[in-house]
Amino acid sequence: MAHMKAAVLTAHGGPEFLELRGDWPRPVAGDGEVIVQVHAAALNNTDIWTREGAYGLPGDPQAKAGWRGPISFPRVQGGDIAGVVAAVGSGVDSDLVGRRVVVDPAFYGDDSRDAPPVGLLGSEADGGFAQFVAVRADQAHDMTASPLSDGQLAALPVAYGTAMGMLERARIVEGETVVVTGASGGVGLALVQLATGRGANVIALTSAGKADVVRAAGARHTVDRGAGDIAEQVRQYSPDGIDAVADVAGGPFIAQLMPLIRDNGRWVIAGAVAGPVVDFDLRRLYLHNINLIGSSMHTREHFATLMDSARNGAIQPLIAAQYPLDGIREAQQQFRESQHVGKIVITID
Structure with missing residues (x-):
């Protein structure tokens, strides 16, 4: 053989x-x-x-x-x-x-x-x-x-396939404002590129040292995940709320960002690098008809x-x-x- x-x-x-x-x-x-x-x-x-x-x-x-x-x-x-x-x-x-x-x-x-x-x-x-x-x-x-x-x-x-699956399952379309967590990683950067390619406005969560590369990939704004209140930073860029979150991190970001999603918005998640077990207020989910979507590949x-x-x-x-x-x-x-x-x-x- x-x-x-x-x-x-x-x-x-x-x-x-x-x-x-x-x-x-x-x-x-x-x-x-x-x-x-x-x-x-x-x-x-x-x-x-x-x-x-x-x-x-x-x-x-x-x-x-x-x-x-x-x-x-x-x-x-x-x-x-x-x-x-x-x-x-x-x-x-x-x-x-x-x-x-x-x-x-x-x-x-x-x-x-x-x-x-x-x-x-x-x-x-x-x-x-x-x-x-x-x-x-x-x-x-x-x-x-x-x-x-x-x-x-x-x-x-794997990375771009996972990102494509997330965007399709969450029905991300032109003109929507989408927050991408973990935006400098493989799936995160793919989400930035693919969401921007379909005309979405991307607010990307990343570290300060990687922000320039993430913006070059298409993010309209970047948020430094190590610099204070994440929700407040996102709110500065989209004061009327956001349409969706494409999340590869999980952890505390769910509780922090869920209140910013507009009625009938979507949260699609395909990873848990920031923590697989989370605690958040379910009322923010059901009172605003938000879709929580698991997306595997x-x-x-x-x-x-x-x-x-x-x-x-x-x-x-x-x-x-x-x-x-x-x-x-x-x-x-x-x-x-x-x-x-x-x-x-x-x-x-």
Whole structure:
């Protein structure tokens, strides 16, 4: 059997459980599958939290688990994948070989266009921190015509897919005022770019040192999350209230910002980096008919829309740093320090 290089997670825990292997079995295309030679794979919070087992379980929030429950080890992580189709299985058009592709990392509950995600490459199946990965042919989106680099394409699936899902589920439209929390992170910066692209007025919560980059991404105003009353700062920029919050942070921001949302507004949330357990006044929710929306990743329809934007260069992901595969521990350490803006990408020979 042919072998390849791969970064293999052997158990929940620290970076020491992430092993670089040169003898990992190279996947073979099954029926309806393609083999993608990985050129770039970006990092996400999902990679760190899955390694650490930080998702908890229903009834046991401290349990070690992946985002959908227990993880089977060993596991090749990496849900953000850009590369070239190297081989196809039976039932797949051989013309796909050589095509430049981005992989949709989601597994869906059924075959409909709006089915919810129920699994993820790099979590429920092996992902892209390797030289090759096997995926369903319909997960590989042809990006041969895209002007974006391999690193930029790899930045799209999880972060921009999640952001697209949030904006679609919250029905964000032109002219609305939207607060984006965690605006300098992968999903946050994607939200700023995508919401601005659809004509929304973005007020972005970030640190003072990253404000210029966030404004350059499209935010009309930035709020320094470390400088006093967050709600009062937002109110200065939108005294009549806001239409929606696109939230990747959770924590105290919910209680602070909920009173600012106008009647029939929306709060869409896809993360909890500022705290997963929150306390807020439910009266601010139901008395004003506010929609509280949980959003996990994207649908097939959302992802196809995102890929259309990437083919014509309408979005330009920002790359903060690039590492080779054998530098994945250092890459995750930089990611963990949260001093970067944009995506950290693993490039693979």
